[in-house]
Amino acid sequence: MEIPEIVGAGLIVIGAGLGIGRIGGSAMEAIARQPEATAKIQTAMLIAAALIEGIGFAALFAK
């Protein structure tokens, strides 16, 4: 049986979603702990999220 492409897309979304969710959650905790470092944490969060997102997109479009 051939697995439809949409299943792969779903897997990618799950993986990327978990990854970005973790980054977002950790960033929130970090901001709560050190509100004065909000700007730095946000930047780092965006970079990390962007990297995961990039990989996710690469996988989504790589068919």
Add this chain to the structure above:
Amino acid sequence: MDKLIHDFSFGLFIWQLLVFVALIFLLKKYAWKPILDAVNAREESIEGALKAAEKAREEMKALQSDNEAILKEAREERERILKEARDMKNKIVAEAKEAASAEADKTVAAAKASIEAEKTAAVAELKKQAASLSIEVAEKVLGQELSDANKQAEMIGKIIDDVKFN
């Protein structure tokens, strides 16, 4: 990926590059540079104004303390001048008093001396007159008793010398 490559349009790519790069440079010249320059100038002017206000406040404070110092100095000067004037007055008065009393002393002394001299002269005169009077009295009293005139004078002199005037 296949879809992406298939969707790619070279003509649109060239148009986008041309229009976008042109837009960057046009906006840079006509919008971003004037706006950012104006914003920077405004921020600098605000900062400058705040600094100037701060400086003015400090100058004002310095001026105020200066004023106080000057006032204090003036007050001291006035005190000093007044004191000097007072001293001077006292001194002059004292000097005048001294001079007056010296003059008075001098006059008194002169008067005393003159009185003494007059008195001495008067006493001498009185002595002389008393002597002659005494001789006259004695001559009248002792006219007969003492015949010898010389002997009589000698005796009278002796008596007069014994007489003391206080």
Add this chain to the structure above:
Amino acid sequence: MHYNMFSKLSVSLALVGAMFLSVPTNAQDQDHHEDPHAVEAHETHGHATEEGHDVKAQIKETIEHHLSDSYDFTITEGVSFPLPVILFDEGLKVFSSSKFHHGESVAEVDGNHYVLHHSKVYKTDASGHLTMDEHHHPTNAMPLDFSITKNVFMILVMATFMFFLFKGAAKAYQTGQTPKKAGRFLEPLIIYVRDEIAIPNIGEKHYKKYMSYLLTVFFFIWFMNLAGMTPLGINVTGNITITFSLALITFLITQVSGNKHYWMHIFWMPGVPVILKPVMAIIELIGLFVKPFSLMIRLYANMLAGHVVLMSIIGLIFVFGSWLISPAFFGLTLVLSLLELLVAALQAYIFTMLTALYFGSAVEEHDHH
């Protein structure tokens, strides 16, 4: 452009609202009285509601048409105006796209025949025959195509709009120190890009020379995203070519401004064992291209997905065709539109932010080495 009109609508929301209100009524009039195609379309619509499959196919086609570039500017179904087609094929060929009749007929220009297939111009014979390969892609020759397509048209319109908008905003500073009219709305955004995006990521020392690009790219993407939310069928930022060229400019500027620390970090990473250095160099080199690639894909996919979702939900109104369910989907569309409004600004911000970050990594000075 109607600059005077637009400059007053400084809040783009108002712009979107105005288009929502003005366009469809106009289009409806023309629907009924002028365009015979529209009447046909309406009739097919009527038939299609009987067969759900047809409606679905039609919705899919409408969405695809909406998302792809085209040679005429379709305001709404049946109301469109042709745009010039410019081809380099044995000399310059300029003709109106009305010759294609929305892709239904072969255009003959100076003895050459051209046909439209999936929004691309192919050279063909008088019959308009296309030979297909196994992937259903035509193998016919494609002339060099510099046509003013819908997207090119929108880019030109947007560039003109932005030029006059910001030039007008800049003019206020000649006479005074405070912004006026549209500038009141734009100045805080410009300062935001400077103070929150450029300076923290690039640094106080170098940020100035990148400001023009960052501001232009921010407002271009944002305005284009907002224009995509109008019902005019504009999908510029959801086009891979556009995002590719934007990412390419970012990539080129990053590499050109890279200092020796930047290149040393890529090819000879300091602070790792010598054996690992070549491995790191390979990873860094891949990263060099992945960064602009993800920039390109992120914007493209986000905008495309937004359009697809919104249009699909609007399409569902027609699939169900019931007045009971339609208001629910209408509400859902409204909520998603509000979300898209946020995404429009967010994607512009992220693109600009990451661009600034890459510039920052290129010009960063490593004092600690």
